[in-house]
Amino acid sequence: MKWLHVLFCCVSLQTFAQCEFTEVSIETSTAQWGDEMSWELFQALDGSEPLLIASFQGESNWTTSSQVLCLEDGCYFFAASDSWGDGWNGGEISSSPLLEGFLDSFTLDDGYAGYLAFQVGEGACDTSLPGCTEPGALNFVQGANTDDGSCVFFETFEYTVNSEVLERQYIYYHPESAPAECPLVFVFHGYTGSADDIMQYSGFNALAEEFGFAVCYPQGTTDSFGNAFFNVGYDFQFNENVDDVAFTLALNDYLQANYALDETAVYGTGMSNGGDFCYLLACQASDVFQAVAPVAGMIMQDIMDACTPYSTTNILEIHGTEDDVTYYDGDPTNQDGWGAYPSIPETMDFFADLFQLGNLGTGPLPNTDATDGSEVEVTNWSNISACPRLTLYKVDGGGHDWPGAWGNMDIDASLVAWEFFESTCNTNLPLSIEPALPSAESIVQGTWDMLGRPCPANAAGQLVIERLSNGQVRKVFRAVE
DSSP states (O other), rough: OHHHHHHHHHHHHHTOOOOOOOEEEEEEEEOOTTTGGEEEEEEEHHHHHHHEEEEEEOOSOEEEHHHHOOOOOEEEEEEEEETTTOOOOOOEEEEEBBBBSSOBBOOOOOSSSEEEEEEEEOOOOOOOOBOOOOTTSSBBBBBBOOOSSSSOEEEEEEEEEEEEEEEEEEEOOOOOOOOTTTTEEEOOOOTTOOOHHHHHOOOHHHHHHHHHEEEEEEEOEETTSEEEEOOSSSSSGGGHHHHHHHHHHEEEEEEEESEEEEEEEEEEEEEHHHHHHHHHHHHHHHHTEEEEEEESSOHHHHHHHHHSSSSSOOOEEEEEOOOOHHHHHHBBBBBBSOOOOOOOOHHHHHHHHHHHHHHEEEEEOOOOOOSSSSSEEEEEOOTOOOOOEEEEEEEEOOOOOOOTSSSHHHHHOHHHHHHHHHOOOOOOSSOOOOOOHHHHHHHEEEEETSSOOOOOOTOEEEEEEEEEETTOOEEEESSSS
């Protein structure tokens, strides 16, 4: 088998034996941000999956290293990666001797991914390298020669607030695998970030394809410092008045009207500032957002103090105890200038009290990666009907991270968020239910059971909630129909 030849040759080199094929030296030079640079070298095999031959992961800046390989004649390609998505910043790879397709040094010019195809020996290679081939796309893959339909572009959206027409941008991905009336997940980037960045590192497009949902990445506006953000009222942004809740709700309305989506399955997640914004949605848009999953997020004290949601909503927080941007222990006296905010445990207690949920206990997750310097424990809150749910993934030793992309590798934050969304109940019922007698003119407009599921108005033998035309709600128990 071919892989046995390659493996045998590599072992032979280590024992100073003669290379029976072509001895190739691959020299890798890092530049600025060298730890973001990596590559994998594959041999393309007819009718089989490509065979991994060698790999490189940068660790520091301005270093040069070499790998000597014994390669049989055939077709090969490098899969180049940059974890930040801005190319290799001057880092490069070169070959000795020069090879067909690899006559000059190679660098990843920009983006997260790219290819370099080359061959050893005689013959012709026609290696298929899948990816987005549109240079103007946000996820263009350098060197890709087979378009896989994954190209995404910024789209422009116009909406009206107080008679003013506003224009914003977003990325929308609706995989062909998604069924009709599929869920919709909003993913909000962090401060100074972008919709493109979080689309790339979160991997939500791949999850959308696997599990059958649509995903939208809104782009924040730019503050007076030139940085993209979602407005949650940071102290240093006192002059910003953009209403991002109104924007998000208008964008959701537009997407619901133009795509086959389930309006009862709308979810939100985000990193840092995007996570902070998720808490604002939980307080001000709970009738639309079924669940939110902030990652490294917090709730501003002002938002908490004014939080009177229409209904309960499901909340998942993923947070590192060593987060040096959004402190796990909070910043109640505003030492850092973002504005006062409570600790993560205090935030969980606030929503547990607000939603009248009990603590179901805490348990550790398997420490599957002992090299990441952190471990995860999970605490859950809920009620007897398991609706809604409140969950905290506490990453002991974790930083300001999106686990699975960087930082903790025991969990994949994106997958954890989706699995949380997928398992949540319908909470779209009023949070506070005051006993009230309807006026003579009032009629029952809707009836739900205590799990939030629509049920017949004459349902017997169970406690139900009725919404009345005068805006009031009441609990009703009918012994008979």
